[in-house]
Amino acid sequence: xxxEPDSYAYADLARDGRTAWDGVRNYQARNYMRDDxxxxxxxxxxxxxxxxxxxxxxxRVASEPYPDPTQFxxxxxxxxxxxxxxxxxxxxxxxxxxxxxxxxxxxxxxxxDPALAGMALLARxxxxxxxxxxxxxxxxxxxxxxx
DNA sequence: GCCAACGTTGGC
DNA sequence: GCCAACGTTGGC
Numbered sequence: 189x190x191x192e193p194d195s196y197a198y199a200d201l202a203r204d205g206r207t208a209w210d211g212v213r214n215y216q217a218r219n220y221m222r223d224d225x226x227x228x229x230x231x232x233x234x235x236x237x238x239x240x241x242x243x244x245x246x247x248r249v250a251s252e253p254y255p256d257p258t259q260f261x262x263x264x265x266x267x268x269x270x271x272x273x274x275x276x277x278x279x280x281x282x283x284x285x286x287x288x289x290x291x292x293x294x295x296x297x298x299x300x301d302p303a304l305a306g307m308a309l310l311a312r313x314x315x316x317x318x319x320x321x322x323x324x325x326x327x328x329x330x331x332x333x334x335x
Numbered sequence: 336g337c338c339a340a341c342g343t344t345g346g347c
Numbered sequence: 348g349c350c351a352a353c354g355t356t357g358g359c
Contacts, residue, residue, distance in 0.1 A: 192345090214354080237345050295346080313352040315344050 189247070189283070190309075190317045193235045198245035201233070202285045206250055209280045209318070210258045211266045217318040222253045222279035224320065231283060232321055232329060234309065235292075242292035243329055251282035289333035303328045 189209065191197070201207055212218055226249060233245035255276035258266035271277040298304050308319040321329075 190345095241346070313344095315353065317344095 189231050190234045190236045192237045194238070197235065198233045198247075198285070198288060201245070201247060201283065202288065206282055206284045208251075208256075208282050210256050212256070212280060212317055213266065213268070213278065214316060217316045218279055220316075220318045220320060221281050225249050225253060225281050227252060230286070230326065232326055240292065241295040243289065243298075243333075244292045245288045246286040246330070247283045248286050249281050250284040253279045253281050256280045289330070290335065291333055293329050293332045297332070298329070301328070301332070 196207070209221065212221065229249040231247040231249065232243045233247045234243050235241060255273070256266070256278040258264040259268040259271040259276065259278045260273060261267055266278075268277055295310075298307065299310055304310065304325055307321065307325045308314060308316070309321070
C-alpha cells in the first residue's frame with residue numbers, strides 16, 4: 189500500500205494503531221481490497237511522492253473488506269453521489285501496524301535489484317495505491333531491510 | 336463506441 | 348516544476 193508521508197506516514201499508523209484505508213477511488217485498487225485482502229494479510233507500506241520513495245514499514249490487514257463510509261458522506265472530499273448503501277461502489281479494509289523496517293528500502297534500490305524484477309510497484313507508469321506483492325518479492329524486501 | 340481533452344499521480 | 352503515464356469525461 190502506498191501513501192504520501194505528508195498525508196499519512198507509517199509513523200501515523202504506528203501512532204494510531206489502526207486506520208481505515210479510505211478514499212481509494214480507483215476500481216483496480218478497490219478490487220484488490222474487496223476481493224483479495226483478508227484479515228491477517230501482510231502489507232508492505234510504501235512512501236510515495238517524497239524525497240526518497242521507499243518501503244518503510246510492515247502492516248497487516250485488520251478487517252474484512254467493507255464499504256468505504258466516506259462515499260456516503262456529502263461533506264467528505266471522497267463523497268460519491270452515485271454510490272448508495274444498497275449498492276456501494278467503494279470498499280476498503282482497516283489496517284494496523286506490525287513494525288517499522290530496520291531501514292527504508294528505497295525505490296531506486298528495488299529497481300536495481302534483479303530479484304525484484306516484475307514487482308508491480310516497480311512497473312512503469314504504475315499509479316495504483318493498492319497492489320499485490322508476490323510473497324518472494326515481499327520476503328526479499330524484508331531481507332534487504334534486515335541487512 | 337471512439338477518441339481528444341483534461342486531470343491526477345508520482346518519479347525525477 | 349516538469350513531464351510521462353494513464354484513467355476519466357464528454358462531444359460526436
